[in-house]
Amino acid sequence: MRMRRRWAARIREKARKAHAPIGLYLGLSFVILVLFLFLPQFRTPLNLSNLLLRSIPLLAVAAGQTFVLIGAGIDLSVGSVISLSTCVASVTMEHNLILGIILTLASGMAVGLANGIGVTKLRINPFLMTLGTTIIVSGISLLIRPYPGGTIPQVFIDFMLGSVGGVPVICIVFFVVIAGVGIVVLRKSRYGRHLYATGGNLDAAKLAGVRINAVLIASYIISGFAAAFAGLYMTARITSGDPQTGSPFQMQSIAAAVLGGTALTGGRGGIFGTVIGVVILVMLGNVFNLLDINLYWQQVLRGLILILVVGFSQFRALTRSRTVLGASQSAQGTGERR
């Protein structure tokens, strides 16, 4: 009995500390179980493999976005960086594959660096700075490739989408690496701690000796790199460069991170939650299609789910802060009476 109580207490404590609402994890697990049991098309190996394949670009870009959001910023340019990456890849890879990959990733990091410098050194609001770079980068993409096309080496496509016996092995590796590296950097590294500190309270972090500018610039570079990687992956998926392909990822990446419990106000969140957010978003689209739900209803439901999950998370944070405030006030009152 005492053991059970201790376990329950530990679970409650874990839930309290979790970045994403624990209810979300339980709810998602329940939904997946129901889908497995009652929607035969969902559990087919082909469908599960497709889900994995299409989750990679969103996972990469949402992971990068999570870094920026934790630093109390926002990166609207990720969609345009994906488009740029496909365009750069499609004009460079046919000449030299390795150089093409390096240039593509470097272009994304360069946009991230520009965003970081704009936000920290020039003190431009992150929303406006990254909106500006979105417009610039979209224009550059159209200059590089006014319409879709280009030649992508087959060896690159085969590698990025590689599967063994129908199992998308490379995809699984990408999934694990992106999630794993993200979690380790944020939770275990000094950089991660500094990023949380900077996003949570900029002044306090500064006083504590954190090099906030360097930390924030690095978060934008990581986001640019992640978006460029997503672009490379999309290049393999669409086997061409396309100046429009990244646009939908702009909002989806923010939605995935926020769904997973990352706060738009900074200092709170994590990659594990983002992974859950990505799974939810990718699964929603899939299940809506499998259930043949009308597109307009799909949009209504997507919006409702986003508001419900984020609203629940906010409500939970609010009630928790009230509880803490109440406890401290009552402690103060007790102290005074003493």
Add this chain to the structure above:
Amino acid sequence: MKRFAIGALSLVFLLGIAISAMAQAPSYTQFGKYKKEPPYKIGFSYHGGGIDYDIQFDAAIKWLANKEYGSLISNLYMTDAQFDVAKQQADVEDLIAKGIDGLIISPVSPSAEVSLINSLYDKGIPVVVVLGEYDGNKYTAYRASNAQDFGRIGAEWMVQQLIKKVGSPKGSLIVLHGVPGAAAEIGRWDRGAKPVFAKYPQIKIVGEGAGQWAYDEGKRVITTLLAANPKADMIWSCGGQMSLAAAEVCAANGRYDCIISGEDYNGLFKFWIANKSKGFSCIAPTFPSWIANTGFDAMIQVLLGQTVQVKEVFPPPTITDDTVRNYVVPSLPDTIWVATALPKAVLQEMYGKK
């Protein structure tokens, strides 16, 4: 020797004729290759979604499936990609997961779906590509309107009008794009109209903007571009409701003489007829939604085991000053696209009397 030479030459000549005839002859699908027992599950992955054209398009396909092939079809699954390449790929994968018997697809981009469609074709799934530009060559059937002709016809008419107006192909041009990078935009502008204007070096492009094929965005863009270039001679519009927006902005500036290209939008036709006496003139190549219905027909035929022509590209029917009155539907709202397979009664039911 002479006879032999004449005989050999004749043979070569005949062979040449035969080979060129074979090269030009349309190819047909293999008889019975995709034959299946009905009823069929058909998947339709549409490139857009949400705008007037798409709503009408959606209704036309469902009407056809129900009226003509009701007993042959058990399920018609339709998805809208909303001009999102990644979403269209996901949609197609989902349709395949649902076990469809055949896929009809209007691609978002001419190239992005090529590898996906190739892989489905190689797996033996019948794929019919419809409507727009497509760069691949592996499909069961292809039914499209020639987007390049759409752009070319409008541009050539505009140049002729310019010559009539100023005596030479010399003037200024504003270009109103749809969605940059989209298949229809590439076909109509990059591969259709642009090469026509490029032949006349004295025609200068003085402004360009993307109206997203929407009325409000088109109006905002053209208002700015016309304010910057109030004497522009021509506006080439990539079609959609943007053409009406361009015509209205010109009219508001007293520029009924501005040469504009349009599309088969009922609102534009009403404006056109109402302002013809003031000097307004236009041309409307069409992007008929009934072409997708021909793709649907092709899909049903191959599933029934019949043979169909692999590739059919229809020239865009064009509406001019002389014929616009035959196409306008005054009793219906502006938002109707007149080149549709939907009967007027169905349109009345959908949109109601004005």
